Amino acid sequence: MTEGKDRGQCSASPKKKIMTEKTNMTHTTCTHGHPTEGSFESFHISSIRRENPNTQTFVLDRPLKAARPGQFCMLWLPEIGEKPFSIAGADPLAFTISDVGPLSHAISKLGKGDRLWVRGPLGQGFELVGTSHLLVGGGYGAAPLAFLAADALALGHDVAVCLGAKTTDQLIFADVFSKMGATVRLATEDGSSGTKGLVTEALLNALVWELPSSIYACGPTGMLLTVAAEAKKAGLPVQLSFEGVMRCGVGLCGSCELPEDVCVKLGLPGGWLPCWDGPVARLDSSN
Numbered sequence: 001m002t003e004g005k006d007r008g009q010c011s012a013s014p015k016k017k018i019m020t021e022k023t024n025m026t027h028t029t030c031t032h033g034h035p036t037e038g039s040f041e042s043f044h045i046s047s048i049r050r051e052n053p054n055t056q057t058f059v060l061d062r063p064l065k066a067a068r069p070g071q072f073c074m075l076w077l078p079e080i081g082e083k084p085f086s087i088a089g090a091d092p093l094a095f096t097i098s099d100v101g102p103l104s105h106a107i108s109k110l111g112k113g114d115r116l117w118v119r120g121p122l123g124q125g126f127e128l129v130g131t132s133h134l135l136v137g138g139g140y141g142a143a144p145l146a147f148l149a150a151d152a153l154a155l156g157h158d159v160a161v162c163l164g165a166k167t168t169d170q171l172i173f174a175d176v177f178s179k180m181g182a183t184v185r186l187a188t189e190d191g192s193s194g195t196k197g198l199v200t201e202a203l204l205n206a207l208v209w210e211l212p213s214s215i216y217a218c219g220p221t222g223m224l225l226t227v228a229a230e231a232k233k234a235g236l237p238v239q240l241s242f243e244g245v246m247r248c249g250v251g252l253c254g255s256c257e258l259p260e261d262v263c264v265k266l267g268l269p270g271g272w273l274p275c276w277d278g279p280v281a282r283l284d285s286s287n
């Protein structure tokens with residue numbers, strides 16, 4: 001890859017100053033809506049772990065001590081661009097990335113010692129509620145939940161996790177959660193591991209056996225809506241981490257705004273921005 005400056009910037013121009021009511025901050029952005037001033041720090045990759053055929057965890061060369069589970073960082077590569085990625089671990093900083101398009105493909109091709117540019121931590125993360133936690137992860141949504149589970153287990157809390165994927169070889173982090181000491185329930189769409197069906201089937205089974213004080217989920221919006229509905233039926237608070245499209249990552253461009261029907265279903269205020277108000281939405285059982 002091309003060597004770049006320590007502090008990366010999108011090359012689009014002209015630059016413009018923006019101030020939003022929501023964030024009450026002034027930023028200089030490029031025409032793509034990306035913040036441009038001194039916001040990225042360069043890290044080196046210290047190790048890479050393959051999670052499934054198209055997903056790898058990149059462990060970086062130092063911690064991001066301020067990072068909390070559920071927060072994200074913008075990752076940038078020169079001449080390719082930037083996208084948000086959930087923080088999979090803070091010390092050392094780690095990201096779990098599925099190779100699905102231009103930026104994730106370019107990151108997936110990086111090797112040990114290569115540089116990755118990081119802006120963050122950003123957004124509002126999870127908050128542990130009670131001492132018994134049920135986590136629900138779809139795809140790479142398992143990664144921020146592993147960070148959350150590590151924090152909860154270190155406090156002596158109980159953690160159970162439901163993980164879902166299309167097939168067994170697409171599942172990620174099952175062994176990571178088991179080794180940590182969490183109870184793991186699996187669901188695969190082809191029935192090759194665990195319950196046959198979506199991860200929400202594993203959630204329904206878990207709710208028969210577990211007595212969680214709270215539920216936490218990260219994955220596609222459809223999955224999050226089902227988890228929210230089941231939590232409400234069970235009378236439990238739930239925290240949902242959204243992974244929609246983002247551009248600026250700091251509440252400036254409006255591109256990540258949750259659709260009105262999703263806000264209505266979840267009882268969130270209209271115009272809710274995953275990058276600024278979330279990505280974690282905290283709902284009590286009355287939402």
Ligand SMILES: Cc1cc2nc3c(=O)[nH]c(=O)nc-3n(C[C@H](O)[C@H](O)[C@H](O)COP(=O)(O)OP(=O)(O)OC[C@H]3O[C@@H](n4cnc5c(N)ncnc54)[C@H](O)[C@@H]3O)c2cc1C
Binds near residue numbers: 105140143243245
């Ligand atoms: C808060 C947040 C956290 C995120 N955390 C992670 C993370 O931890 N790991 C991670 O890999 N990604 C994560 N993403 C998604 C990531 O930001 C990018 O959208 C993703 O890597 C695709 O970017 P791209 O440039 O490679 O491809 P794009 O050009 O954006 O997408 C290429 C094609 O793949 C499709 N696509 C995009 N994302 C996915 C997907 N997840 N599964 C299947 N198809 C997809 C697109 O619709 C498009 O057709 C997160 C997004 C948000 C908003």
Ligand code: FES
Binds near residue numbers: 246248250252274275
């Ligand atoms: S990504 Fe720009 S407002 Fe959320």
